[in-house]
Amino acid sequence: MKQGIKNLSRRRFLAVTGAAAATVAASPTFAKVGNARTLKMRNLHTGERLNTAYWSNGDYDSAGLKQFNRLLRDHRANEVTRMDPKLFDIVYKLKEKLNYNGEVEIISGYRSAKTNAKLRAAGRGVARRSYHTRGMALDIRMPGISTSTLRKAAMELRAGGVGHYPKSGFVHVDTGPVRSW
DSSP states (O other), rough: OHHHHHHHHHHHHHHHHHHHHHHTTTTSSSOSSOOOEEEEEEEEETEEEEEEEEEEEEEEEEHHHHHHHHTSBTTTTOOOOOOOOOHHHHHHHHHHHOOOOOOEEEEEEEHHHHHHHHHHHTTSSSOOOOOOGGEEEEEEOOOSHHHHHHHHHHHTOOOOOEEEEETTTTEEEESSSSEOO
């Protein structure tokens, strides 16, 4: 093996490392470099809109994340939590994958444990240990994109859980384990 490394020419070394770098750059995960990532969202329950960057200067933007946390609060209890920034990466990747430039409509973001229990008791099909209560889930739709197309794109990302609710007109995405329903 040492003989092979010793005989590796500079040209061959550059070709091998260049191919490896291209493979990493083409991976579906984001490296901590690049331009600003902006999302346009509208909370359907409050009517509030936000069009701001959640990522800039090579990392998550704390001011932008704070604004998204407020937008995605539990509107029933008026409670804000820290949403998992990876949720925004999922939505951003979906937007790019589907070539979507419109507003992402939010059906549900964060839910307090109390709100979750009330919705569950009302028979709304709410999970007892919902990722919404941990700031790790969003129920979304993208006007002009069918829920089946949105679901398929989300499943192809393999970034977390994906639920399809065609009768209610939304798709659930979360940063938990990869699964679908």
